[in-house]
Amino acid sequence: DTGVSQNPRHKITKRGQNVTFRCDPISEHNRLYWYRQTLGQGPEFLTYFQNEAQLEKSRLLSDRFSAERPKGSFSTLEIQRTEQGDSAMYLCASSGAHHSNQPQHFGDGTRLSIL
Amino acid sequence: GQNIDQPTEMTATEGAIVQINCTYQTSGFNGLFWYQQHAGEAPTFLSYNVLDGLEEKGRFSSFLSRSKGYSYLLLKELQMKDSASYLCAVRDQSSWGKLQFGAGTQVVVTP
Numbered sequence: 001d002t003g004v005s006q007n008p009r010h011k012i013t014k015r016g017q018n019v020t021f022r023c024d025p026i027s028e029h030n031r032l033y034w035y036r037q038t039l040g041q042g043p044e045f046l047t048y049f050q051n052e053a054q055l056e057k058s059r060l061l062s063d064r065f066s067a068e069r070p071k072g073s074f075s076t077l078e079i080q081r082t083e084q085g086d087s088a089m090y091l092c093a094s095s096g097a098h099h100s101n102q103p104q105h106f107g108d109g110t111r112l113s114i115l
Numbered sequence: 116g117q118n119i120d121q122p123t124e125m126t127a128t129e130g131a132i133v134q135i136n137c138t139y140q141t142s143g144f145n146g147l148f149w150y151q152q153h154a155g156e157a158p159t160f161l162s163y164n165v166l167d168g169l170e171e172k173g174r175f176s177s178f179l180s181r182s183k184g185y186s187y188l189l190l191k192e193l194q195m196k197d198s199a200s201y202l203c204a205v206r207d208q209s210s211w212g213k214l215q216f217g218a219g220t221q222v223v224v225t226p
Binding site for chain 1: 146158210
């Protein structure tokens with residue numbers, strides 16, 4: 001068990017560019033979640049998958065954001081035409097689905113900075 | 116929706132006890148989680164409550180009262196490494212996936 005892995009750890013890009021982040025969950029976990037966190041705030045839910053199915057999306061996830069989990073293992077989060085307000089830490093988490101008390105285990109996140 | 120309130124910051128001395136309160140409003144409660152987050156790091160799971168009462172795990176305990184929409188996290192025998200943000204998160208019945216987090220309580224442990 002190597003934990004949840006996210007790449008890259010940091011991303012700096014110019015406004016208007018597209019960015020893509022990757023998340024590799026804990027291997028036996030079939031649920032995968034994306035959150036966004038800004039300084040001084042708790043994580044805000046963006047979306048989650050059970051296996052390859054995207055089961056819920058937040059209203060925060062505008063049409064510039066898209067997430068995929070094509071084979072039910074790793075996931076990608078893409079942001080198109082980035083804006084300065086997209087600057088944040090993007091956190092991925094995973095959990096098993098068999099018991100309701102299973103916690104979500106978080107990765108170290110990808111910090112996005114928009115110039 | 117859910118509103119989750121917790122204090123912004125608390126300061127305590129090494130070896131002391133600190134209690135972090137969390138109040139929430141939810142349309143259908145389905146579990147409350149506490150996470151610890153050091154600056155620049157991932158949140159790490161501390162405890163889970165779904166029924167009323169106290170859950171104890173070593174130096175950390177968490178309490179829940181569903182009728183009052185209230186939980187607390189108790190940290191005993193504080194150590195310097197406990198300086199971190201503590202996040203209260205609630206799950207409701209409409210979603211088995213989404214956690215709604217509070218803004219976090221920054222605990223500062225002083226020598």
